[in-house]
Amino acid sequence: MRIMTEKNLRDAFAGESMAHMKYLIYSNVAEKEGLPNVAKLFKAIAYAELVHARNHLKELGGIKDSVANLQDAIDGETYEVEEMYPAFKVVAELQQEKGAVRSTHYALEAEKIHADMYGQAKKTVMEKKIDIELGTIYVCEVCGWTHEGDLPEKCPICSAPQSQIRAF
Ligand SMILES: [Fe+2]
Numbered sequence: 001m002r003i004m005t006e007k008n009l010r011d012a013f014a015g016e017s018m019a020h021m022k023y024l025i026y027s028n029v030a031e032k033e034g035l036p037n038v039a040k041l042f043k044a045i046a047y048a049e050l051v052h053a054r055n056h057l058k059e060l061g062g063i064k065d066s067v068a069n070l071q072d073a074i075d076g077e078t079y080e081v082e083e084m085y086p087a088f089k090v091v092a093e094l095q096q097e098k099g100a101v102r103s104t105h106y107a108l109e110a111e112k113i114h115a116d117m118y119g120q121a122k123k124t125v126m127e128k129k130i131d132i133e134l135g136t137i138y139v140c141e142v143c144g145w146t147h148e149g150d151l152p153e154k155c156p157i158c159s160a161p162q163s164q165i166r167a168f
């Protein structure tokens with residue numbers, strides 16, 4: 001692919017991905033405001049943006065089989081854990097941006113778990129050529145803490161109560 005087209009598709013993928021995420025978040029806001037049709041509109045258009053993002057990513061050659069996709073996910077999470085979030089957090093601390101310190105800390109802690117879970121999944125799929133065994137996954141609605149296994153009394157990262165931990 002020509003360099004400029006590739007760059008444009010990367011930018012388009014990033015933009016559509018952000019729109020998808022924002023619309024899902026806006027959909028939740030509308031739901032809480034008692035506006036179910038606004039929520040529905042955001043949700044449907046979020047899906048359309050996912051379709052656009054997927055089409056761009058496909059053209060970029062970024063969609064492979066699950067072993068390769070898991071490795072890509074491991075690489076992304078590891079970069080966030082080892083470089084991106086530690087650096088972002090230091091800057092936020094330096095600039096005394098309390099909210100940003102908190103949001104980067106939450107992400108940093110959760111991404112460590114994500115990298116690990118993806119790593120274990122990749123090992124199983126690659127070596128045994130079978131699907132992974134997976135129980136209920138819990139995700140904290142406040143900080144994104146992610147866990148498979150027993151549900152503790154409180155989120156170990158942010159101390160949110162069980163009522164704020166979602167099961168998948
Ligand atoms: Fe993650």
Ligand SMILES: [Fe+2]
Pocket residue numbers: 140141142143144145155156157158159160
């Ligand atoms: Fe949490």
